[in-house]
Amino acid sequence: MNAGRLIARVAIGGLFVGHGTQKLFGWFGGPGLGGTDAMMENLELRPGRRNAVTASLAETIGGALLAIGALTPVAGSLITGTMFTAIRKVHFQRGIWNTGGGYEFNLALIAAVTALVETGPGAPSVDRALGIERKGSGWALAALAAGAAGSTLAIEAGKRFEEEPEPTGRFSRERATAEEEERAGATA
Secondary structure: OOHHHHHHHHHHHHHHHHHHHHHHHHHHOOOOHHHHHHHHHOOOOOOOHHHHHHHHHHHHHHHHHHHOOOOOOHHHHHHHHHHHHHHHHHHHHHHOHHHHOHHHHHHHHHHHHHHHHOOOOOOHHHHHHHOOOOOOHHHHHHHHHHHHHHHHHHEEEEEEEEOOOOOHHHHHHHHHHHHHHHHHHHHO
């Protein structure tokens, strides 16, 4: 048994499952998808709903996979991707230290998960039981790079996403008239 790796996997993975389900379902006092959608829009990660679902699932699934030691490099890339995005969109401008809202905790999680990918999940784990354990520096760097690439894609896609423009001209007047008619019907 690899007690240290098991404890790290279960603790980090379990916390990510909790963090993801806060966003996804509103569990543990979280905002749920509605609040996460609004947060993503605020962070210019558009469309907000798609990014809310993606981030929530990445944290929930990545955390669950890490906790049970299944597809560990995939788990590492999902978790590091969300942490890179959190650093870039929320914490970086606040400096490194957590006391000021900085990114030290996110960076520590990225380092811990990368170390787990490098050393492998150990025993007991699904990867070891199925004989598919992948570990080493190459796997760790690949998971780290995949997480960074996923974060970059999400941020860049958010910059390029354009919301539907408000109707102008004739269509704007027709919409305003229809809304006025609806209000008049509701008060009658």
